Amino acid sequence: MTVSNAEIAAVLEEIADILELEAANPFRIRAYRNAARTLQAFAPDIASLLASGKALPKLPGIGEDLAGKIGEIASTGSCALLQRLRGEVPTGLRELLKVSGLGPRRVGRLWHELGIQTPAELHRAARSGQIRQLHGFGEGSEEKLLQSVELLLHTPQRWLLARVAPIAERLLTDLREVPGVIEVATAGSLRRCRDTVGDLDILVSARRGSPVIQRLTGDAQVASVLAAGTTRASVRLHSGLQVDLRLLSPQSWGAGLLYLTGSKAHNIALRRMAQERGLKISEYGLYRGKQRIAGDSEASIYQALGLPWIAPELREARGEIEAAQAGSLPHLVELGDLRGDLHAHTRASDGRNSLEEMALAAQAAGLEYLAITDHSRHLAITHGLDADGLARQIDEIDALNERLSGITLLKGIEVDILEDGSLDLPDSILARLDLVVGAVHSAFTLTKEQQTRRLLRALEHPHFSILAHPSGRLLGERPPINCDFSALIAAARERGCALELNAQPERLDLDDLHCREARDQGVPIAISSDAHSTLEFAGLRFGIGQARRGWLEARDVLNTRPLGAVRRLLKP
Template sequence: MRHLRLRHPSADRRQLRPDLATGRAMSVSNAEIAAVLEEIADILELEEANPFRIRAYRNAARTLQAFAPDIAGLLASGQALPKLPGIGEDLAGKIGEIASTGSCAILQRLRGEVPAGLRELLKVSTLGPRRVARLWHELGIQTPAELQQAARAGRIRQLHGFGEQTEERLLQAVELLLHTPQRWLLNRVAPIAERLVAELGKVPGVIEVATAGSFRRCRDTVGDLDILVSARRGSPAIQRLTGDTEVGRVLAAGTTRASVLLHSGLQVDLRLLAPPSWGAGLLYLTGSKAHNIALRRMAQGRGLKISEYGVYRGKQRIAGDSEEAMYQALGLPWIAPELREGRGEIEAALAGTLPTLVELGDLRGDLHAHTRASDGRNTLEEMATAAQSAGLEYLAITDHSHRLAITHGLDADGLARQIEQIDALNEQLVGITLLKGIEVDILEDGSLDLPDAILGRLDLVVGAVHSAFNLAKEQQTRRLLRAMEHRHFSILAHPSGRLLGERPPINCDFTALIAAARQRGCALELNAQAERLDLDDLHCREARDAGVPIAISSDAHRTLDFAGLRFGIGQARRGWLEAKDVLNTRPLAELRRWLKR
């Protein structure tokens, strides 16, 4: 995971659509097709269209998200769209249109039928299309600012089914949206970045393409997407970006840079670099600001000048074509992008103590996954097969316990039946082993949601908070410490309970939790779901320094979710974690010994 450049996949796996700048072709992923269908469904629901029509689009989007073969690639090779559940001739035609153009006529028409602000309202947490439609039709609310005004005036509670508490929650949510710069989850940005990097790499004259900025540093959220291109003079890379069908507005376009706003709202900034300055520009535009300032001071101390064009001694450029050469000119080894935050990485580089960061290929297993037995979408066997395809040797099945009613979790009898099912399936599986586990609710008093008799039959117990997030710090800390003292407790899942952009972390003494985990012999989870990435990077590093193992877990609820492990790896690398710090890099036999301690 050196430069984390997003290399484009082979063209034979992607649907091709005309490139406006070069006459070449551009690709559309299954996720992008599904996103178009979801947006159509959202707008139809805003318009209070036929519910069956809305449901058809949503079901089609879910089907495509779970469909492993690349649909666009199949169509590009001349094959027909496979028969898929709930997708008839009309929807199949629209999917083909999206695959070939990146959009479809009905979406363009629907976008013109509703106020643009309604799509912004959909970003308010707890507001879905149905409620947005009611706010629009019954109160004339079309923007987040109008929602804020109406909530402050007490107008929302007047609507049937809303009430005073709902109004207060909406006011808090909309104020959070209005006062927080828009940040994008990594799983939203990654497919866009991969597609654009792939397509820009095909433009004539382009030599290299890479992402930069906070996305390359694997920050948990991204404000915008920075893409760098090294190209020969005259390459139409700028025109290729500004002509993309997903561009809603061109903010700026010159000879060496461009900024565009996509229909999704994400801003993409492109910089065109001359090959001799590729490494300098990549280093400078990756950041962070604190890291760059530290490098500039080092350069000044050596009588050098460093910029986005290279390292100079006087007027002579002595480095610039690669990041390695840039660092070497300052007497440093290459520093991984995830470490470039001004948190001691330069001192560690000088001392020769930079960590050998964990990589995705180091993971042997996954210790948190769900099936249809609770709120997952796939069977035990399907999840096992998918985990094995993801390169894993073991998978812990940790369905929810029954206290969290919305997940339809397992009681003791249901868990006992699942234990028998896993034992029977393990006798048939080859190359992967299922571990018996549970994601058990930690109750408000710190007790666990299931009795010891059943917990003692499991390989591991993953404890999690799903309620009472607003307890005072002392009470919340005491709650978690008591749970971790339970003799069957193995791993504390998504410890802070945060949902990025929606719910803040619980108020808890994490230093005390980390100390207790070390004393008790528990692990802490780094939940790889893009909306969680919990533990955060700072607490990962604190746990590492304390000798507490971290489990990087997908929290998979469907077979495709194992792909999200890469986001957890990015967070772990930001937390300075090495393979030896991660619990599920251990071989199964060693993991079993740890679990039985």
């Protein structure tokens, strides 16, 4: 089995983390992080390309040295540099990096100055008041770290959806090639497109004697075999992800897929419906007494219960069964419904490609229009645009649009919403744009009243179009801001603004519940890639998964509309 791009990227990220722990050259650290991000977004399977004798394609920011390490990782799952670096730092430091609010630099300081090497040691130090003694931490930081490390110590590890998806796709591709295999599929929270995944569930239907269990347990990426029998196996990969495989008979395929996809609450509701009809449902089928009456497909079970098939993303016991009974299930949005992308960056701020390169990549992804929304200057780390720089970019986009065919660039900006709710650029330049995407990038800890007032004022701005990543969350790293989102959604409806569903894997923001609330209030959602390179438009699929969990149809999504309609809606 080959090493997936996501697994290669994870190795590069770990190298960058350890280098930062050791206070290595920041340019070297950045090179590994950029390479990891590039590989996450790169669609072709690198290991397969290299195994077939082809050279690694030219990728931005990846020179000869990095290309060599990528080749080493692709063939072995690791590299000599990582093994050496792991030996230079305590193992527990990698666990400390999972604590929200701690990056490699701060973990390095805790290690060097207080000797803290594990989450448990951090917990003891925070409770005893040692953390606040360090310069740059303080009592408030200590309290937040105490809360974060307690959460980590008592919460099972979860993985970003986009991290697990390519691993699952690679495993499914390989398992399909095993002799005797009839069908393979993922189940669990991955199939329901939850933003994070606890472990990876794989189901296989195969003929008797198929060596599918042996194929999984013998995979080079398996660090340990937790269990292995005739119909199931559990393994832990070197990345730490647990993979559980179930072998099902063809006649039980649908029942097993339904049962193991979940959610638990959805399954309980179906079980109750079955009992009311004198039936019994299990992972093996739907039975009347000892007679199996359905189970070879999911649809057969739903039909026997008087329901249409329900999409996995909806199976959370949030009214989907009632909607199915009433014939009012939503016709969920699909990736092919998107006609444009309303949030992307170029090298004018923190992106890695030119205007034209981003335009052509968006066109290759099947899009008809792309909004260029580089950062404004307030966010210093992005080297954003001031009014003069934005004016020059406006002229560049106009000139480029005259040459482009089949794709149109929209003139935009991702402007910072300042703490008082004002925007980081003057009205005179914002008025020249097709859209203004506003975002919070600072002051995340304001009170609920302050944060709500801040965002409501921003939405009142006459040129405001879309609120980007509205909650500001970073999954596993930063919680959502404290805000009255119902008031925010109501204000967006009143003003005619849209809310963004940011498809970046660590964001997936809005969450599914707020997506549904916005839909119910008639507020359009923009599903945007927030692409920082030509490779990241592929991430739109994760935004679609989140949108489907939020019951969104194509009509609820702003950028499923043709360009003319979008232009009109973007100017509230």
